Amino acid sequence: MRTPQRRTRINEEINAKEIRLIGADGEQIGIVTPREARAMAEERTLDLVEIAPQASPPVCKIMDYGKYKYEQQKKEKLLKKKQLNVVLKEVRYHPTTDTHDFDFKLRHARQFLLDGNKVKAAIVFRGRQMAHQNIGFELIQKLKAALSDIAIVEKEPNMEGRQMIAIFAPDKKKIAALLKDKEQPADEE
Numbered sequence: 363m364r365t366p367q368r369r370t371r372i373n374e375e376i377n378a379k380e381i382r383l384i385g386a387d388g389e390q391i392g393i394v395t396p397r398e399a400r401a402m403a404e405e406r407t408l409d410l411v412e413i414a415p416q417a418s419p420p421v422c423k424i425m426d427y428g429k430y431k432y433e434q435q436k437k438e439k440l441l442k443k444k445q446l447n448v449v450l451k452e453v454r455y456h457p458t459t460d461t462h463d464f465d466f467k468l469r470h471a472r473q474f475l476l477d478g479n480k481v482k483a484a485i486v487f488r489g490r491q492m493a494h495q496n497i498g499f500e501l502i503q504k505l506k507a508a509l510s511d512i513a514i515v516e517k518e519p520n521m522e523g524r525q526m527i528a529i530f531a532p533d534k535k536k537i538a539a540l541l542k543d544k545e546q547p548a549d550e551e
Contacts, residue, residue, distance in 0.1 A: 370412060380395055381395075382417065384424070451470075455505075456485065458491075464504070468508055468509075480530065480531050481509075481513070482529050483530065485527075502519040502526060503519075
């Protein structure tokens with residue numbers, strides 16, 4: 363659930379007794395009443411916009427409100443673009459998984475981690491395999507050892523129903539060091 367975003371007050375909506383006013387050019391005008399500030403803004407055919415309502419007295423600026431709103435939207439869009447979304451990818455094994463299948467899924471898990479995603483390793487037990495949970499634990503330990511150069515264990519292996527689950531998160535420092543080592547021999551040639 364999103365928190366309601368506070369709307370910026372403009373012109374007649376500003377109800378403080380006195381405000382600190384900043385001019386259209388960015389110069390400090392000083393402390394004035396909202397009525398005087400609105401009159402100054404109307405002279406220049408601009409709006410009086412409250413930019414710091416939490417300050418004492420509130421800070422208002424004479425500016426074009428449409429332009430201000432556009433700039434704010436642009437900033438928010440840029441912040442969203444820079445935001446990194448981490449996805450939880452899943453790799454499923456069975457206690458009877460053979461070495462080739464293990465290696466194949468291991469390559470996928472490595473690629474997910476290198477892409478910056480978390481990996482959920484699940485060992486799925488069927489029927490009488492539940493009696494041999496130690497095999498699943500050994501399989502996760504083998505996976506943990508194979509991924510230790512690029513990942514950290516975020517959640518240790520434990521049973522959830524008929525699955526043994528462990529979660530691996532990418533270790534940014536180890537990945538950066540690994541990529542740096544791969545680039546160096548290419549530069550020397």
